[in-house]
Amino acid sequence: MDEMLTNLEKTTVRILTRRKAEKALELANRQPRTLLGEVKGWADALVFAVFAVLLINQYLFQLFLIPSPSMVSTMNIGDRVFVSKTIYGIEVYPGGPKVLSTNRQVQRDDIITFYNPEYVSKGPFFDVLSQILYMGTFSLVNIDKNEDGSVAERLYVKRAIGFPGEVVRFRDGNVQIRKAGSNEFVPEELFRKENSLVDGPHRSVSPSLYAGIQAWGSLFGYKDVSVPSQSAPSYLSSAYASVQDDNYPDDMYQFEASRARTKDLYDPSNFSYRSDSARYQMGTYVPHGSILPLGDNRDNSRDGRYFGPVSQKKINGSVRFRFWPFKRIGYLGNK
Structure with a gap:
């Protein structure tokens, strides 16, 4: 027993002595800390963090700041929301083709994000830089502005209203929907009731x-x-x-x-x-593979009634959750 304890003691001393020698060697060879080295270390960490954030924003979810009143009061100006980037497939790059999109189609009444058909590009370099800054700062920094200083809406947030084969028209501001295969227009209020849809859309202009x-x-x-x-x-x-x-x-x-x-x-x-x-009188036909998006704030929304149906290939996400302001935190997938 004594012999075993003696061997254990020798082994322990040998291991500790070796570790002490390795630590001394490491300290002796350590390079002195310099300002340049510190800056380089922080820069590496920052680049990695931004790259990770960009990957998350592009392929998983994106934080989005609501810039306009088009969805009031479902979402108000300044609300911050999570946008699922996988629900309808995954974009290979911003504005590019989607993969894993089979059987992942937009559903009736989804709150969708899509590329603004009327957006005027300021050049490829600026477009890329502004998107990197916007996504890399979790929507805190947006340098993409209009001439009047307002935020240029590269992405729109609207509700999916018209679906393939349907015709949507407006009468005194009220939506009427003609389903595919039908010859009758149904007022949206009745259409929503018959299909158990939410009552988010609303009017504000007096008849x-x-x-x-x-x-x-x-x-x-x-x-x-x-x-x-x-x-x-x-x-x-x-x-x-x-x-x-x-x-x-x-x-x-x-x-x-x-x-x-x-x-x-x-x-x-x-x-x-x-x-x-005729375009106004007959309404807007929604072709195969497209969606007609409209804002919930029907009387203050630049939406599909002006620029027409949007290809589902250009729909890159769905608003699922509001995380700010704190008092209005909540799930938006069924709103």
Whole structure:
């Protein structure tokens, strides 16, 4: 027993002595710390962190700041949300093709993110740099601004309303949907009730204003075809009086629809006038592989009624969770 303890003691001393010698050698050969070395170490760590954040934002989830009122009150300006980047497939690179997208299609009423069809690029270098800064700082830094200083919306957040084979039209600002294979339009309120959908979309413009908005658009239509306002029907001037103090039509879509219809009625032989008017009257057809997105704040949203259906290939995520402000934290997958 004594012999065994003696051998154990010798072995322990030998191991500790070797470790002490290795530690002394390491200290003797250690390079002195320099400012350049410290900066390099921090730079390496920062580059790795940014690279990791970019990978997470591109392939897993992205933090997104709501920049406009188009989804109020489902999501308000300044809300910060998580966007799932895998739910409809994974983009190989921003704006590029998606993989693993089979059987991962947009579902009715999903809150989706997609590339703004009307976004004006400031050049490939700026586009890449702004996206790196935006994603690398978890949406805290956005250098992509419009001339007036507002945030340029490279990505839009809207609700998936129109689906392939359907036709969506507006009557006095209210959505009507004609399902594929049907010949009847159903008011959105009834459509939502029949399909057990959420009641997020809402209106804010009073129905009593639409006579004035339509008259305003018609007067502009006469102006476009060089008809003096005093020569236009007198009832238009009377109806316009109810909104003449407004700087901007409360429903620009209805304004433009009335404007186009007036020009078509004035000169039905003009194919351009006829085509523009028909687009408003007949509604928007949603082709295969596309979705018509609309904002919940229907009277203050630049959405599919203006730029048309969006290819599902351009839909890169779905808003799933709001994490700020603290009082409004909650799941958004079924809102």
